[in-house]
Amino acid sequence: MEKIAFGEGRHVxxxxxxxxxxxxxxxGGIPWDYPEDRAFFRGQTMGHVVVMGRRTYDGLRVRPLAGRPMGVLTHRPVGEAGVEVSQDIGTLMAWGVGRSEIVYVAGGATVYEATRPWVTDIVLSRVPGEYGCDVGLDGAFLGRGWTCREERRVGSVRVEHWEREGWGGV
Ligand SMILES: NC(=O)c1ccc[n+]([C@@H]2O[C@H](COP(=O)([O-])OP(=O)(O)OC[C@H]3O[C@@H](n4cnc5c(N)ncnc54)[C@H](OP(=O)(O)O)[C@@H]3O)[C@@H](O)[C@H]2O)c1
Known part of the structure; x- marks a missing residue:
């Protein structure tokens, strides 16, 4: 599947x-499973840095993710080769931006929140139904200041690309 394309310059x-x-x-997990959306995630992020929190990292089926330099936010070492760990989100983002023109932030909730000042784009898969989740995003963030550039179907999931308005590069 074709990747969602971003404009020139650096993107978080x-x-x-x-x-x-x-x-x-x-x-501690994701209560749905859409293989087509997992395949989309893999294709979209392949070749780029992926940053995530330690709980999300621990929940991966296969770790580390193949073909993607990984940065993990944690107070303690993860202890796996090929994984950059830091307890400081600024240090981790500087590491990511130094390696990859596009840095993907793959959650969880605490890491989305911690990276909010850097984010230029959001690739959001909208899964049908409600699952009584115990972690989530504040949906209000998609109000003013963000424009939906693209919507596409990935099986039963709708994937949206949101871009921060007035973004002039990082
Ligand atoms: N639907 C999705 O797209 C998606 C994506 C990702 C995750 N998730 C779900 O989200 C949930 C996990 O999210 P979460 O918010 O609980 O955990 P998380 O963000 O994945 O990881 C939290 C951990 O990150 C580290 N951390 C966070 N802030 C830190 C800071 N300021 N300094 C140093 N370390 C810091 C800590 O690790 P240590 O405890 O090691 O210090 C903390 O326990 C799971 O249910 C997961 O399945 C869903």
Whole structure:
């Protein structure tokens, strides 16, 4: 599948899947499984830096992700080769931006929140239904200041590309 394309320059991109209530996860995991959306995530992020929180990292089926330099935010070492760890989000983002023109932020909720000042784009998979999630995004963030540039179907999931208005490069 064709990747969602961004404009020239550096981009820090939240990539997330949310249910109809902007829920992200439940009991430390993701309570739905759309293989087509997982394949989309893999294709979209391949070759780029992916940054995430330690809980999300621990929940990956296969770690580290193949073909993508990974940065993990944690107070303690992850202890796996090929994974950059930091307890400072600024240090981790500087590491990512230094390696890759596009840095994907793949959650969870605390890391989306911590990277809010940097984010230029959001790739949002909208999963049908509500799952009673215990972590989520504040849906109000898609109000003023963001423009939806593209929508596409990925199986049963609608994927949206949102761009921060007035963004002039990082
Ligand atoms: N639907 C989606 O697209 C999606 C994407 C990602 C995750 N999720 C879901 O989201 C949930 C996990 O999210 P979460 O918010 O609970 O956890 P998270 O953001 O994945 O990880 C939290 C961990 O990151 C580290 N951390 C966070 N802030 C830090 C800071 N300021 N300094 C140093 N370390 C910091 C800490 O690690 P240490 O404890 O090691 O210090 C903390 O326990 C799971 O249910 C997961 O499945 C969903």
């Amino acid at each position: 991109v939240w990539i997330a899947a949310v249910d109809a209530a902007f829920g992200l996860g439940k009991n």
